[in-house]
Amino acid sequence: MSDQYEYKIISASTTWTGRMEEEETERRLNQLSQAGWELDQTSFDWWSLSPRFVLRRLHRD
Helix, strand or coil: CCCCEEEEEEECCECCCCCECHHHHHHHHHHHHHCCCEEEEEEEECCCCEEEEEEEEECCC
């Protein structure tokens, strides 16, 4: 039987000028990690100039 995952995509927290707020992004990622989410991959959104994080965790029935 193969593992089944659920996925969540979040964008980095940014200011109204588009600058990434690293501390807020770290806080969000740490909260999600404590809830069982792990980083699967990152991507860059060229439209908003913001990194996106694809997180996954084992699907719970």
